Amino acid sequence: MKLKRSERLIDMTQRLLTNPHTLISLTTFTELYHSAKSSISEDLAIIKKTFEQQGIGIIQTTSGAAGGVMYIPKIKKEEALDITAGFIKQLEDPARLLPGGYIYLSDLLSDPKTLRHIGRIIASAYEDTPIDVIMTVATKGVPLAQAVAEQLNKPFIIVRRDSKITEGSTVSINYVSGSSSRIEKMELSKRTLQSGSKVLIIDDFLKGGGTVNGMRSLIKEFDATAVDAVVFCEAATQEHQTDDFSSLVSLDKISTKDKIITASLGSFFTHKDFLL
Amino acid sequence: MKLKRSERLIDMTQRLLTNPHTLISLTTFTELYHSAKSSISEDLAIIKKTFEQQGIGIIQTTSGAAGGVMYIPKIKKEEALDITAGFIKQLEDPARLLPGGYIYLSDLLSDPKTLRHIGRIIASAYEDTPIDVIMTVATKGVPLAQAVAEQLNKPFIIVRRDSKITEGSTVSINYVSGSSSRIEKMELSKRTLQSGSKVLIIDDFLKGGGTVNGMRSLIKEFDATAVDAVVFCEAATQEHQTDDFSSLVSLDKISTKDKIITASLGSFFTHKDFLL
Structure with a gap:
């Protein structure tokens, strides 16, 4: 069907939005809309300009036979900081205090809008980094991953x-749970991770760091590489087994007795660049 | 900033796409773009027409002081059937066979595009049904939910x-696991579900139906209501404890001995209407 420019846009x-990081050839569009390549290129220039202006992301065009167009989600640093300031405020609510210095996060990590925001912020920092797969640990890391x-x-x-x-055969490792100093086990289905893969580790909460360390060991066991580890929230109130991670939010003070939680911007924002 | 029509569109x-089922007032747009209400209304008419034509969804406009515009994701029945035919083909791969009549699904249920498709298909059927919350069981139901x-x-x-x-206090129930005829336990954090809520149950795989039954009991325990239960894949090879669910795909034959899986369109498509 022949579409007007407004309809094509x-x-x-x-x-583009529903297929991020996916190369779409110009031919796909010319055939879809029965339009000339020159019209499609003009359309894409308008979309590119608007996406950058509005802080939606980057439209990358590659020329040549294998060329096409790709949408890369990005967020403006200003917007990312604004959103995270909102998280900090929500996290400082003393009603989130749970026994053992844990914080109730389930409401945040089950809200589609919050998840979309966190996904955009973290993904923004990895536009140029080759990543094959995201790894997390069950259950609460799953929505973030x-x-x-x-x-x-x-x-x-x-x-x-x-x-x-229902996973089939698995590979398992033992790790030291930092928060309880116990030896625990984690495992991964053999068919899920290819050797040589580049893995981005994502988790909801880092207390001692044992889980992130465990995932790094598991990745080595599969002859794959951990690119980076990012957690939503880090308890900076206790020593970590590892410094090799970054966090969106840092919990600086957790007092069950005085019912106080103090949070601040995590290390993710000092380590990572945002281009838009 | 004043935008041109093409940029506004x-x-x-x-x-609209990143805020489905969310009412956006016309004033939001007139202020954002410094444009007259009449221009915004014309823009929305073009978007509405294109969304319907291209099978993206419905743009619902409500007038009056509390009025605005809402994007409701929908899928054309034709597209939903096409996508599901692809799932059926993938599921019939005998390499998916696991001991005990289980099927390996993790690759499908961890692919963002597949998940987006399933989400759109299921959500399309509930555009008019009041739903407060989606419920699933850890771990593999989570991505679908x-x-x-x-x-x-x-x-x-x-x-x-x-x-x-890290969940705080919980409510737990016992249920009969259909696949193993054992009594098992499931539990839900007390603060996650409000009484009176309307709950849509989502799960990846239904074998005996015990898990879905268990979730229904748990919902009753919270004085909430189960609206419906939808699973991605149903093992029609064995008797279910319940008929009160629908499935996108039905596994009709699973033979570990002959290495055969036969699948077909599930009951979801006979029960549900797609408007586009």
Whole structure:
């Protein structure tokens, strides 16, 4: 069907947004809209300009036979800081205090809008980094890993602390749980991770750092490489087994007795660049 | 900043797509773009027409002081059937066979594009149904629940088979696991579900139906209502404890001996209407 420019712009915007980090050839668009290549190129120039102006992301065009157009989600640093300031405020609510210095996060990490925001912020920092797969640990890391995976258009894999029959054969490792100083086990289905893969580790909460360390060991066991580890929230109130991670939010003070939580901007924002 | 019509169309499309089932007032747009209400209304008419023509969804406009515009994701029945035919083909791969009549699904349910498709298909059927929250069980239901939650713009809650300290106090029930005829336990954090809530149950795989039954009991325990239960894949090879669910795909034959899986379109498509 032949579309008008206004209709093409709407449909192209939709196709780009729902297929991030995916190369779409110009021919796809010329055939879809029965339009000349020159018209499509003009459309893309308008979309590119608007996406950058509005802080939606980058439209990357590559020329040549294998060329095409790709939408790369980005966020403006200003917007990322604004959103994170909102998280900090929410996290400082003393009603979140749980026994043992844990913080209730389930409401935040089950809200689609919050997840989309976190996914955009984290993915923004990895536009140029080759990543094959996102790794997390069951259960609460899953929504975050999925949110990042969506923006980067990569699959995510779930490490489990308990074996499930529906995973097939698994590889398991032991690790020291930092928060309880116990030896625990985590495992991953053999078919989920290819050797040589570049893995981005994502988790919701880092207390001692044992889980992130465990995932790094597991990645080595598969002859794969950990690119980076990012957690939503870090308890800076206790010593970590590792410094090799960054956090969006840092919990600086947690007092169950005085019912006080103090939070601040995490290390992610000092380590990472945002281009828009 | 004053935008041209073409730029407005792109930005509005983006805002609508990333905020499904969310009422946006016309004033938001007139202020954002410094444009007259009449221009915005014309823009929305173009977007509405294109979204319907291209099978993206519905743009619902409500007038009056509290009025505005809302994007409701929909999928054409034809597209939904096409996508599901692809799932059926993938599921019939005998390499998916696992001991005990289980099927390996993790690769499908960790691919962002597949999840987006499933989310759109399921959410399309509930455009008019009041739903407050999506419920699933840890771990493998989580990505699906999140995908549906995203399209419906509702939070999701995760029922667990094991207690976790970071959930706070919980309510637990016992249920009969259909696949193993054992009594098992599932539990949900007390603060996650409000009484009176309307709950849509989502899960990845239904074998005996015990898990879905268990979730229904748990929902009753919270004085909430189960609206419906939808699973991605149903093992029609064995008797279910319940008929009160629908499935996208039905596994009709699973033979570990002959290495054969036969799948077909699930009951979801006979029960549900797609408007586009």
